[in-house]
Amino acid sequence: MKKITKYIIKNSLKRIFLYRASLVRLKMMGVEKVFSYTLANETGVTSDQVRKDFSEFRIKGNKRGGYEINELLGNMEEIFHRNKDHNIVLIGMGNLGLALSKYSKFVQRNMNVVATFDIDPFKQKMRSDLPVYSMGRLKEIIDRFKVKVAILAVPEISAQEVTDELVRVGIKGIVNFAPVLLKVPADVIVNNVNLCDELESVIYCVHKMIKADGLKNIELLYRDMKY
Template sequence: MSNKSKIQRLILYRIALIHFKSMGFQRIFSYNIAGEVGVSPEQVRKDFSEFNIRGNKKAGYEISELLSNFDRIFQKDKTHHVILVGMGNIGSALANYQGFRNSGIFIKAAFDKDITRAKGDVVVPLYPLENLSNFVKSNRVKIAILAVPFEAAQSVANLLIDSGIKGIMNFTYANLRVPDDVYVKYVSLTNTLESLIFLTNQNDSEE
């Protein structure tokens, strides 16, 4: 099973634990988590064991302790700085999104070829694109959010990689060509909605 699948399961486990805690549960068993996420109890225990998370056969797991372990796994106890490139509608919205801070993620700076493109008041420092390389190197930033136009995506990605970026959250439609040691996470609201439309229409046609 790929690391990507494992990470996705861990995220779902954490969401399930938060849900159970909100309902007043203090302890939980692997089969409770498995039923919520849609995997087997054996898979839950196997994933937990890889991170040295141990339960009690009779008493299960303490939810608060599990959540603390997940905070450790996802390094939520640390501050993570990222940069944002592209200040159109999506970039401007992301720059002002306060939810990142709840996970210890801070957009340290935003960049654009034309800084006048920013929509509304921007709460993060905004710099011209030519300042990006020096900023990344001097601040040792490793992750970037990419929200530039499609035609600029690969060239900006190349600039990010040459500057030392190792992880890119890609909000463009471009299929980026990157070295093996650079990770790309593709985010497309349109593609997600199109997939849902296809699936729901397919179900309707089968009825």
């Protein structure tokens, strides 16, 4: 129906995240240099793939010498704009929203949840470490902190309505935890995280594997879960 022309990104991006996770671990273990096959072994891809992905993102190593972990991590920081601070807002302070608001890893990666919002801010305020505002103050806060990305953790029934509001006030990216397909303009990115689907797909693969039992098909199943 509609043709989409190639640009960049694709699975490479997801694999870059994998590589980085692996690099962080290796660094912690005191390793300083890696080869493409080191990363390959760690992450379960081929060494060619690692090099191709790096090539895609213009990441260079030294022939024979492999890659300096620190340099590599630096490259990746660059790619993900980790040098800059990113202000985020979080909408919906139910159980999940609350947990996300306390998730310390975001801060460690320079992603700061500057404010949270809820229909009933007073009820949630006491449980939260962060300020909880009513939706009425969304525009004010977003403008003040130049927020471009929001985490959406509201009940599915109000997800679309809240999304429309987010789009209206200028949000350009949404990580959506509500199990609904949001309608947004073409210039707004939505990344759906569907917890049920994640669990269900594991159940599916486990079943499939138990049934297939053989060792032949396992690799692909495994592979498919990862990227």
